[in-house]
Amino acid sequence: MRRGLDHVVHLVRDIDAAGESYDLLGFTVGARNAHPWGTENRIVQLPGFFIELLQITDPSKISAAAPGHVSFGAFNAHFLATCGEGFSMLAFEGTDAAAEKGILDQAGFGGFETVDFSRKAHRPDGLDVEVSFSLAFANDPASPDFSAFICTQHHPENFWSADFQRHANMVSGLKGVVLVADTPVEHQRFLNTLCDVPVLRARDDWYVAQTPRGEIDVMSRPLFTERYGVAAPKGPGLRVAAVRFASSGAEELRRALAARRMVEETIAGMVVVPPRAVAGATLVFEQTESKSA
Structure with missing residues (x-):
């Protein structure tokens, strides 16, 4: 199944300062959201695609990477220490994480457990809703500073907002x-x-x-x-x-x-x-x- 681009992770040291930079560029920048693995993000939405501003906020919550398991927090902590700020991860749109994991495994670019998680999101109308995702990670052995995954959204109606996609x-x-x-x-x-x-x-x-x-x-x-x-x-x-x-x-x-x-x-x-x-x-x-x- 042909897969389009879903989002890119922009790893930064100060998420609010980075948000101000995007604001100066004329983007609408979302509020802070917390992840269970010690990072927080802010979202810049376009139709069907977004930039995820990401900051490591609690290193004590980051789990170590292990065979067959990708640690989102550990990869980004290592990236920040070795490469500095910048685009650290690229995501493609998905529909079935288990099937997509099978495709990556068969091609020799997978071998990782899928990652499932959810968080609260604050909508422009003031409502708090749940958004949830399943991630099938890929690995290019020749690219240690590049992480890619296929991302399935389970409640896209809660995530995407036309108000967030209007930019000055x-x-x-x-x-x-x-x-x-x-x-x-x-x-x-x-x-x-x-x-x-x-x-x-x-x-x-x-x-x-x-x-x-x-x-x-x-x-x-x-x-x-x-x-x-x-x-x-x-x-x-x-x-x-x-x-x-x-x-x-x-x-x-x-x-x-x-x-x-x-x-x-x-x-x-x-x-x-x-x-x-x-x-x-x-x-x-x-x-x-x-x-x-």
């Missing part, structure tokens, strides 16, 4: 994510298994997959820097380097961010916000025509 920066949706690797072709089968769509060669240092929700670009680190004007995340294997957004207000955003020194240049019709401005993450806004045009 006129972002209307996800364009895609950009991954970097020293040799993109080495990760082709892994990504193809995750999204179940062809990961095709654009050129030797650039592969592309068109998922049902968002594009995945996998490019070499030099090509990423050439294209976006910022340094790519370091490390072996895959890393999530950038998230791309569609916005009819990209040009206005560029002027506002330039005044705050949060952006340097517009590159080929894109507004690129560098990692120094947003807690280690690169955010790319691409101009689209407004619906009224």
